[in-house]
Amino acid sequence: MRALRILLVFVVILGGVFIAVDRAAVYFAESLVADRVKVSGAEIGSTDVSIKGFPFLTQVAGSELDEVDVKISGIETSANGRSLRINRMNAELHQVRLTNGFSGVTAARATGTAVVSYxxxxxxxxxxxxxxxxxxxxxxxxxxxxxxxxxxxxxxxxxxxxxxxxxxxxxxxxxxxxxxxxxxxxxxxxxxxxxxIGGLPSGLKLETIRPTAAGLEISVTGTDVALAG
Structure with missing residues (x-):
């Protein structure tokens, strides 16, 4: 019985260590992806990345993440010689493929919202x-x-x-x-x-637009959406 208790304590400790390592790896990966997010033909202000799902380490071992939420602020776009700033864009990325140590980030599908202020x-x-x-x-x-x-x-x-x-x-x-x-x-x-509106991540397209008190709210969807690489 004593040996069983020791084993259970050992398992709990290992589980705690695994969770701590897993969460630390997520934090590091989120920072790494945020630094590498690029929008073709546009300049961006700040980027925030949140990787969903547990455990993270088993996902990254298979080079595919279940879901990644991305928030981008201040997208300076240009099309046909005219500029238009997107105040912010939030996107939910699903089945996110990773290549070359997070250098390449591509989502099988994505949905989100972009807002253009008045x-x-x-x-x-x-x-x-x-x-x-x-x-x-x-x-x-x-x-x-x-x-x-x-x-x-x-x-x-x-x-x-x-x-x-x-x-x-x-x-x-x-x-x-x-x-x-x-x-x-x-x-x-x-x-x-x-x-x-130019400069959106490759693979994203505009679906609907709706004026709100905060600005023009535009829904976006896409497949094979590339954010880096």
Whole structure:
């Protein structure tokens, strides 16, 4: 009986040591992956990586992780000579394949959300244009225009949509005309516009877009999504 108790204590100690080593390895791997995350054609601010599942060591021995959650802040993208900043992107990566000692990180499938703030959208819109949340799933776009020698400011509620799976489009539902010839055309030249979102990790694509109080919320999905290597 005494020998059995000693054996049980020994097993518990070994189990504790294994868990400690496993968690330490996870922490090291998360830092390593975060440092190596790259977004093709874009600059990124900060990256946070969380590796799910237990035990980690058996996963890494098979060079595949069950799930990895990645949070990226400040993605500076550019497409067709125009820049657009993604404030943050959260992604859940599944069946993550590892190659060359974490140099290569590729997920079999991924889902996530990207957010573009109205401040960043305003910067991308052009001079004398301001964009904010307009409530009820709309955005409010305000622009200054010159008509018949007069500079006037007009605000419109716009519908936001995705075109071609990678371009954000703002289109005013209605433009107040007030009987001024050509006003609607001039206002739309300022308030209606499109901006392509480039620089997302290879394999990710935009699915849906929804205006919220915090910004434009874009759902993303993908297969064979490469984050490093």
């Amino acid at each position: 401040e960043d959208l305003t910067k991308a819109a052009g001079e004398d244009v301001a964009i904010e949340y307009g409530a009820n799933g709309k955005v409010k776009v305000t622009g200054a225009v010159t008509v018949l020698g007069r500079t006037i400011s007009r605000s419109v509620l716009s519908t936001v949509s995705l075109t071609d799976g990678h371009t954000v489009r703002l289109h005013a539902d209605k433009v107040p005309g007030e009987g001024i010839p050509g006003l609607e055309r001039v206002v739309r030249e300022r308030t209606d516009f499109e901006r392509e």
